[in-house]
Amino acid sequence: MRRFAPMILAAFALLAGACEKKTQPAPSGQGAPGGQAAQQAAGGGTPAAGDTIVLGEVGSLTGAQATFGVSTRNGVDLAIKEANEAGGVKGKKLKVIVYDDQGKPEEAAQAVTRLITQDKVVLILGEVASSNSLAMAEKAQAAGVPMITPSSTNPSVTQKGEYIFRVCFIDPFQGFVMAKFARENLKADRVAILQDNKSAYSIGLTDVFTAKFKEMGGAIVTTQSYSQGDTNFRAQLTAIKKVKPQAIYVPGYYNDVGIVARQAREMGVTVPLMGGDGWDSEKLFELAGNSLDGSYFSNHYSPSNPEPKVQKFISDYKAAYGGVPDALAALGYDAAKVAIAALERAKDLSGPAVRDAIAQTKDFPGVAGTITLDQDRNAVKSAAILQIENGTTKFVTTINP
Numbered sequence: 001m002r003r004f005a006p007m008i009l010a011a012f013a014l015l016a017g018a019c020e021k022k023t024q025p026a027p028s029g030q031g032a033p034g035g036q037a038a039q040q041a042a043g044g045g046t047p048a049a050g051d052t053i054v055l056g057e058v059g060s061l062t063g064a065q066a067t068f069g070v071s072t073r074n075g076v077d078l079a080i081k082e083a084n085e086a087g088g089v090k091g092k093k094l095k096v097i098v099y100d101d102q103g104k105p106e107e108a109a110q111a112v113t114r115l116i117t118q119d120k121v122v123l124i125l126g127e128v129a130s131s132n133s134l135a136m137a138e139k140a141q142a143a144g145v146p147m148i149t150p151s152s153t154n155p156s157v158t159q160k161g162e163y164i165f166r167v168c169f170i171d172p173f174q175g176f177v178m179a180k181f182a183r184e185n186l187k188a189d190r191v192a193i194l195q196d197n198k199s200a201y202s203i204g205l206t207d208v209f210t211a212k213f214k215e216m217g218g219a220i221v222t223t224q225s226y227s228q229g230d231t232n233f234r235a236q237l238t239a240i241k242k243v244k245p246q247a248i249y250v251p252g253y254y255n256d257v258g259i260v261a262r263q264a265r266e267m268g269v270t271v272p273l274m275g276g277d278g279w280d281s282e283k284l285f286e287l288a289g290n291s292l293d294g295s296y297f298s299n300h301y302s303p304s305n306p307e308p309k310v311q312k313f314i315s316d317y318k319a320a321y322g323g324v325p326d327a328l329a330a331l332g333y334d335a336a337k338v339a340i341a342a343l344e345r346a347k348d349l350s351g352p353a354v355r356d357a358i359a360q361t362k363d364f365p366g367v368a369g370t371i372t373l374d375q376d377r378n379a380v381k382s383a384a385i386l387q388i389e390n391g392t393t394k395f396v397t398t399i400n401p
């Protein structure tokens with residue numbers, strides 16, 4: 001049985017530069033988008049009318065993966081503020097309307113419909129989780145409104161059509177990176193996998209990792225599954241323990257992985273865990289305690305990168321929002337920067353013109369790597385491997401495509 005949660009979308013109008021945030025819960029209800037909150041938050045304006053250009057953003061500001069949405073929103077906000085302080089785009093100020101999808105694909109799709117039909121945004125930023133971006137991309141593509149996902153890595157997201165872009169690498173690369181690291185650096189021959197069977201991201205990474213690790217001469221000794229939000233992983237861990245792997249690949253999101261790690265250690269499973277970008281959250285360590293010490297994950301950026309533009313981003317971010325920006329914040333910032341540069345270049349603010357301008361993105365200096373969009377509208381970038389030690393991450397190596 002499928003339950004539909006009542007749609008409760010919170011609208012946040014980020015009036016950049018003034019750092020003003022309005023929270024306006026929409027009237028709850030099911031079905032077609034049509035609440036008033038977005039309209040009010042947007043000031044009822046059309047995208048290019050008057051002196052404001054309106055962009056949309058969808059993210060998990062609440063729910064199980066809330067740090068994904070909040071970090072991304074902060075990164076976007078910082079980029080928009082900087083652009084407005086520098087005079088805006090085409091002489092107009094930028095404004096972003098942000099909707100909370102609570103981490104749910106149905107809510108993400110509804111939010112996009114609302115951004116398009118009601119708020120009439122020129123472009124949409126989001127989501128983080130690939131399953132949510134897939135639901136959004138469907139709508140954005142059908143309406144001809146460009147969408148840039150900062151951080152969704154499943155290949156099928158941008159395959160939805162020519163209006164859908166991303167500024168991060170894709171999972172065929174990310175899965176390869178960890179398989180190579182497991183073989184060459186950890187010298188593992190036998191690896192077990194624990195995948196989230198509710199997540200396009202986790203399923204995709206499992207498939208790639210399995211294929212690559214085998215190609216490199218390794219064996220996958222068991223593949224176990226859970227569903228997002230589960231809290232007891234002991235049956236799967238028992239099955240894994242029995243086949244004595246040298247490492248366990250857990251390509252899930254931090255909220256689940258933190259609990260997996262703790263239960264694994266309680267059960268005497270001591271081998272390193274390995275994961276992907278979905279581990280990236282300070283909350284991971286709150287959940288896992290020290291259970292992940294000696295484990296590894298692949299990610300988009302490392303805050304210890306000494307490059308001046310990265311260090312400037314980190315200090316500006318800390319000053320504005322507190323805390324060291326994670327990869328989501330960095331990619332949110334980069335996605336917004338790419339969007340802003342494209343809006344500036346576009347011959348007008350129509351969907352096709354903005355789309356064409358985004359597609360031309362080349363050698364763009366992002367804080368999470370240089371961005372050139374390929375024919376499939378993906379960025380080709382290197383990945384960082386991070387090691388966990390004492391509840392924090394340490395940069396190990398970069399792997400290039």
Ligand code: PHE
Pocket residue numbers: 068128129130131151152153154201277278279280327328
């Ligand atoms: N790549 C993940 C996905 O596609 C999302 C993610 C990106 C999570 C970066 C954390 C950091 O679902």
